[in-house]
Amino acid sequence: MKLNSIVKFLNKELKIKNIKDISKNGLQVRASENVNKIGLSVDACMDAFKKAKKLNCDLIIVHHGLFWKKQKDVSNITKNRVKFLKKNKISLYTAHLPLDKHIKYGNNVEIFRLLNAKPKELFGGVGYFGYLEDARNLDSIVKELNKKLDTKCKVLKFGKSKIKKIAVVSGYGAPDVLEAIKKKVDLLITGETSHAYYDDSEEGRMNVIFAGHYKTETLGVKALSPLLKKKFGLKTVFIDSPTGL
Ligand SMILES: [Zn+2]
Structure with a gap:
C-alpha cells in the first residue's frame, strides 16, 4: 500500500x-x-x-x-x-490531540467504553464528561481500571464514594481538576500524577484517579488497528514501550 x-x-x-x-x-x-x-x-x-x-x-x-x-x-x-x-x-x-479527542478512536472515548459509560460533552479541551450506566463505588472503578489498563492507579479520595458523573482526560489532565470541581463531576480520571493539584482536589472535594500517562494513551493507537486492517488490509502490531509513568 x-x-x-x-x-x-x-x-x-x-x-x-x-x-x-x-x-x-x-x-x-x-x-x-x-x-x-x-x-x-x-x-x-x-x-x-x-x-x-x-x-x-x-x-x-x-x-x-x-x-x-x-x-x-x-x-x-x-x-x-x-x-x-x-x-x-x-x-x-x-x-496527538486528534487521537485524544476523536469520538470513535480517541483515548478518552476508549476509556468511557472500557467502563461501559457514555461520553456526553467535551471536557478540558480534548477530554469528555459523561455518565456511568449505574452509580458505583470508586473502589470498583479503580479495580476495573487496574485490570483493564494493566496499571496501578493512584487515587485521591476526596469526593463522594458513589460515582455516576465522570470526566476523563487521558495523559496529563491534572489541571482539569478545577473544571471538574466547577462542573460538579463525581470523579476525574486522568493519566499522569501531579503534586500541584493535590490541595485543589482536596479543598474542592474531588475524587481523582491517576491511571498513568502511558497506559491511558495506549488505547487510541490500538483503536486504529481494526480501522487500518479494514480499509487497507494491512498487518498492524501494537508496540509496547511502557514508561511506568
Ligand atoms: Zn500524552
Whole structure:
C-alpha cells in the first residue's frame, strides 16, 4: 500500500488539520513509499523504533511524535531518532490531540467504553464528561481500571464514594481538576500524577484517579488497528514501550 494513501486517509479520518496542537501532527518522517506492516505505539522513542524494525514495520504511528512547535533539539536525540528511521526505512506518523479527542478512536472515548459509560460533552479541551450506566463505588472503578489498563492507579479520595458523573482526560489532565470541581463531576480520571493539584482536589472535594500517562494513551493507537486492517488490509502490531509513568 502506498504511504501517501494511508497518510491521506488518516489525515481526513482523524481531522488532523482541524485541531490546534503543539504537536506537528501528520506525517513526520517519510522513509518508505510502500507500507506492508504498521506499528502502533505511544511514544516516538528509540525503544519503539528498534522494536518496529525487528517486527519489519515500514510505518509507525504514534501518539507523541518527534516534532513539536518551538522545539530545540539541543541534545541531538531527535536527530538520532530520525537518522535511525531513515536508515531502516520506517516512516513516522503522529496524531496527538486528534487521537485524544476523536469520538470513535480517541483515548478518552476508549476509556468511557472500557467502563461501559457514555461520553456526553467535551471536557478540558480534548477530554469528555459523561455518565456511568449505574452509580458505583470508586473502589470498583479503580479495580476495573487496574485490570483493564494493566496499571496501578493512584487515587485521591476526596469526593463522594458513589460515582455516576465522570470526566476523563487521558495523559496529563491534572489541571482539569478545577473544571471538574466547577462542573460538579463525581470523579476525574486522568493519566499522569501531579503534586500541584493535590490541595485543589482536596479543598474542592474531588475524587481523582491517576491511571498513568502511558497506559491511558495506549488505547487510541490500538483503536486504529481494526480501522487500518479494514480499509487497507494491512498487518498492524501494537508496540509496547511502557514508561511506568
Ligand atoms: Zn500524552
